[in-house]
Amino acid sequence: MSTEQILSSDGIPLEISLKKAERRNKIKAILLVAPLFLFLLITYVFPIGDMLFRSVDDRMITKMLPNTFTAIDKWDGKDLPEEPVYAALYKDLSYLKKNKTYGKIIARLNYEKGGFSSLIKKTVRKINKFEEGNYKEQFIEVHKRWGQIEYMGALKNASPNWSYAKYLKGVDLKFDQERNIIQQPEDRRIHKILWLRTLKVAFWVTIFCFILAYPISYLLATLPMKYSNLLMICVLLPFWTSLLVRTSSWMVLLQQQGPINDLIVMLGLAANDARPELMYNVIGTFVAMTQILLPFMVLPLYSVMKTISPSLMRAGKSLGGTPFVAFRKIYFPLTVPGIGAGSLLVFILAIGYYITPALVGGASGSLISNTIAYHMKSSLDWSFAAALGTMLLVGVLTIFWIYNKLVGVDNIKLG
Amino acid sequence: MAKNKEFVKFDNVDKSYDGKILVVKGLQLDIEEGEFVTMLGPSGSGKTTCLMMLAGFETPTHGEIYLDGNAISNIPPHKRGIGMVFQNYALFPHMTVYENLAFPLRVRKIPKDEADKKIDKALSMVSLHGFEARMPMQLSGGQQQRVAVARSLVFDPQVVLMDEPLGALDKNLRESMQYEIKHIHESIGVTVVYVTHDQTEALTMSSRIAVFNDGKVQQLSSPDELYEKPVNSFVAEFIGENNTFTGTVSDISGETCKVKLNSGNEILANPISVKAKGDKTTVSLRPERALINPKDKMDNNHKGKIKEVIYHGDHTRVRIDLLGNDQFILKIPNSTSNLDIKLGNDINVGWNIKDSRALDPK
Incomplete structure (x- = not known):
């Protein structure tokens, strides 16, 4: 192969003149991206860097x-x-x-x-x-x-x-005098419970969202336009309402003298003087978070289902598959990217959820983010809050990494 | 074994989607076993609806469909045993070619070694041997098409339906696929119901063609009969090229009638759907049946003026103004003898009675 340099008509090497020609476009692109880049740098990269730094700074x-x-x-x-x-x-x-x-x-x-x-x-x-x-x-x-x-x-x-003692504290460990890592005394082991509860709540909220969202998304994707638009508005309506308003309305509904409890008493499921507690515990957290995070599951599922041609199901049936077989072997596998995207989104959002558990969760329904907020606002142990925040971040990144290994991020479809 | 003349039978089938408009009106259609029947018609003529009713994805509003003598309106699609090739192929994108073909066999619980044999046979039929492990996305449009055909045949269905299967292919590929599908049909003898709006496709492939318009079958006959002897002016217009004259019957006797045209001239025609003197009619004449400067004596001889000459390689299309119709098309084979075809020249045009068919007025 010849290594001779190709020259453009005025004798300048082709590569150089190409770069020259594209420089203007490059500068334009950089200028367009610059504001966002700066914004992210100032509002995202610096604070997170500072947080990482603070958590080990002694x-x-x-x-x-x-x-x-x-x-x-x-x-x-x-x-x-x-x-x-x-x-x-x-x-x-x-x-x-x-x-x-x-x-x-x-x-x-x-x-x-x-x-x-x-x-x-x-x-x-x-x-x-x-x-x-x-x-x-x-x-x-x-x-x-x-x-x-x-x-x-x-x-x-x-x-x-520099010290990583705050991280040890985050998982209920500490240094003893000889700087050996030991467990906290039993009555002070509270963080492990919180971490496990956070994971458990995020997991079940994801499952509930999936169960509720799948049929809705299917309807959205298959109904005629005029009905699906209406349904879509119903799905998006909560999106346009303030998070605080939605959570507060759940408080109205779930409180002991609230309509849901009234209904339970009316149906005779519980005595009037023994109304079940639906709020300030894990139940409240589950219910409110599932409702609030539902659209994040519906939208990716919908966008994936929308791309599945109805003729595929027909083909499955005409080839002899019962409707159930056609669904299980053809439709469902094709929606897996949407399920992955929605689950990942809901799980990651749920794992760091703050306002809802703070308002309706009570003591047994509060999550790790509430502890972070407590250390930021009340105990003023910022370095510990930063350490917990960093652990949360690393946890989310780990989940993302595992997901990528198992499913592949390029299989995620958001639209 | 005598072939069942009414293997597929539409018996007075109506279909309406909204309760206001009938998209299929009183359809009566018999398809013989092993036949290749094409439903041809413009879009919205009800042909795809008929196919969908046969496949089981739509239910007739009225009437009944029989398959091999059994009423099938209440049988769900997956129990009908009808293979289908869809417009956009509908290959399962998450399965390999092999898995796509294995799907109908697996749901029928056919043992693996037997299934493998069938898949092998089906793939070699469409000359796609060695493509088993490919994903549909990795195949070209024509190859996807072949896989779809192989998949619809692999479980030995009684009937195969094809819904404009070649619509997405380019012209050359479409033509070669037409022959390929035709040969497959000839070699395995399966009954094929084919839907298309492309008349050349219909003419090359079919044993019989059902021309649909306005929810009704206008004519059901073999391709040559359809082209040579259209029974009404819609079919004449829809199939192939057609020259028309409108006028009134001024005299009728047996195999001949005289038609007085709007321009005042009179021509001789073959009465098909005119019965009596005074009937309004459209006379249809194929371009290649009208000869230029005929040597022999012909039944009709008229002079026209050349308006346009379009060179087409193997033939030349000439548009002339003849008897008040300035859209009269002639097809002249390219040979050295036709030298006086120039814009503005007057030429003689002649044709015989049997080729000018007096049909219903438009």
């Missing part, structure tokens, strides 16, 4: 106790540390006392080991009376915990800049 305390951590780094953790560590601690604490900023480290150290709160507070109160030299003794004199190896160990454990 530098706040490192900055506040710089001398202590440098000194304690050399300590082997077997016997009590030597004098230099206490001297450094004195230097850091008296600096913090001067700036009145020691409050932050109390919370951080107390998280590492209970009891630090009173320890630090007492020490800081008396630190002005410390004399130079022999700090170790003076510290132990102020509070005997400074002479206990567990507390000094906890202090050392807080020293690294």
